[in-house]
Amino acid sequence: MRALVFEDDLCERFAPLTLTRHVSQLVWGTRTIWQSLQRLTKEELVPLGRNYLADVTRERLHVEYNPEVEEEVLLVNGRVRPDAQFERVLRSEPKSAVLFRDRLVMARLSKQQFATVVGEAGLVTPRAVARLAKELGTSEGHDATLFENIWEIVQSNGYAIVLQGHNEKEMAPPPRLSNVKGPSSNLMISAEAEVEEITSFDLSKGPVIIDDGAHIEAFSQVAGPSYIGPKARLHAALIRSGTTIGEECRIGGEVENSIMMSYTNKSHHGYVGDSIVGEWVNLGAGSTFSNLKNTYGSVKMEVDGKKIDTNLVKLGPMVGDMAKVSIGCMVFAGKKIGVGSQVMNLVRDDVPSFTLYDGRNSHGVELKLESAILTQQRMMDRRGMALSKAGERASLSS
Structure with a gap:
C-alpha cells in the first residue's frame, strides 16, 4: 500500500514558500516534512497536489506525482506535524478518517473512495473531506495536529x-x-x-x-x-x-x-x-x-x-x-x-x-x-x- 501525501486548499496559507514547492517540502527542524514522513511510515510515499508543481516535484523527489490509484491507499496531509503524537496515531492504523479541526489528517481509502476526493486542481477539498467523514466515520480528538499557518512552523x-x-x-x-x-x-x-x-x-x-x-x-x-x-x-x-x-x-x-x-x-x-x-x-x-x-x-x-x-x-x-x-x-x-x-x-x-x-x-x-x-x-x-x-x-x- 502506498501513502499519498496530499495538499488541500490551506496550502496557500504557507505562501510564498509553497508557491514553488509541495507543502510537504517545507522545512521543519533538520529536515522537510516529507523526509520526516519517510522515517515514520513504512509505506512508499507519493505526492498528491497542485498540478503545476508536477515536474519540479518529480525532479526533487524522483517519484510519481498525482498517480493513478489501483488499490487501497493511505492519505496523509502534507501539512501534518510529524511528531511523536502523529507517529502514535499512524501506528494505531485507525479505520476511520482522522480529523483535526474538520480537516483531514489521514485516512485509508479504497480505489473508489479515492476517486471522489481529489479536485481538478489536484487538491483535496473541504467538501470531499466532509463526504469522506460521513462515509468512514471520524476520529476527532487524536493528538495528531496540522500546521494551519506558516508562523506555526517557525515558532516550533x-x-x-x-x-x-x-x-x-x-x-x-x-x-x-x-x-x-x-x-x-x-x-x-x-x-x-x-x-x-x-x-x-x-x-x-x-x-x-x-x-x-x-x-x-x-x-x-x-x-x-x-x-x-x-x-x-x-x-x-x-x-x-x-x-x-x-x-x-x-x-x-x-x-x-x-x-x-x-x-x-x-x-x-x-x-x-x-x-x-x-x-x-x-x-x-x-x-x-x-x-x-x-x-x-x-x-x-x-x-x-x-x-x-x-x-x-x-x-x-x-x-x-x-x-x-x-x-x-x-x-x-x-x-x-x-x-x-x-x-x-x-x-x-x-x-x-x-x-x-x-x-x-x-x-x-x-x-x-x-x-x-x-x-x-x-x-x-x-x-x-x-x-x-x-x-x-x-x-x-x-
Whole structure:
C-alpha cells in the first residue's frame, strides 16, 4: 500500500514558500516534512497536489506525482506535524478518517473512495473531506495536529530540532580553543565538517547539529537548538536558538529562531529573526528583518487577503525562493516577499512575486520574467548549478 501525501486548499496559507514547492517540502527542524514522513511510515510515499508543481516535484523527489490509484491507499496531509503524537496515531492504523479541526489528517481509502476526493486542481477539498467523514466515520480528538499557518512552523522549529536531535554519523570533538557551555552530548559535529578554533557553542537549551561538509569559521557563536546543514558556511556568525541553516547556505551576521532554506546567501552583517527564507535568496550586506513592533503588540500577517492577528509579539518576514534583498534594506515584521522579487530601501508592504519594490511605490513595478530568470541563472552559475526547465516553469507559474 502506498501513502499519498496530499495538499488541500490551506496550502496557500504557507505562501510564498509553497508557491514553488509541495507543502510537504517545507522545512521543519533538520529536515522537510516529507523526509520526516519517510522515517515514520513504512509505506512508499507519493505526492498528491497542485498540478503545476508536477515536474519540479518529480525532479526533487524522483517519484510519481498525482498517480493513478489501483488499490487501497493511505492519505496523509502534507501539512501534518510529524511528531511523536502523529507517529502514535499512524501506528494505531485507525479505520476511520482522522480529523483535526474538520480537516483531514489521514485516512485509508479504497480505489473508489479515492476517486471522489481529489479536485481538478489536484487538491483535496473541504467538501470531499466532509463526504469522506460521513462515509468512514471520524476520529476527532487524536493528538495528531496540522500546521494551519506558516508562523506555526517557525515558532516550533526549535522544538523540532530537539525532537530530531540525534545523529548516527561519526562525530568529531569540538576544536581545542572552542568554548562549550552546557552538556557536551548536545554538540554533534560531523566528522566531515570543519570547525575552526575560537568558536562558541551554547548547548544549555538544546543540541547544536553540524552536518557533513559544513564549515564554521572562527568567532562564530551557535546556540542550541540549532542545525547547520551540509556544506553550509558560517562567516563569524551569531546563530541563536531555534535556527535551521540549509544546505550550502552562506551565513554571516545574526540569525535567530529562523529557517534559512538551501543555497541562500546572507554572508554579511544584518539581522534575520523569526522568519522563513526560501531557497536561492540573496540578502545584501546590512539588510535587516524586523520581528518586533515598536508597540510590542502582536504582529499581524495578511493571509488569504485578510489581516490575521498571529498573537505573536515576535514574527519576522517570510521570503519566497529566488528573492533578492538589497544592501541596507529594512523589512517590516510579518511582511511577505514573493518569488523572484527584488526589494530595496524600506519594505512596509507585502510584495507580490516578480516585483521590483523600492519602498516608494506600495505596489512596486512588475519585473520582466526573462530578467528574473536570467538573474537566477547567474546566481546558480556561481555555485556550478543550473536552473532546470521544471524549476523555471514552477517559478513562472507561482
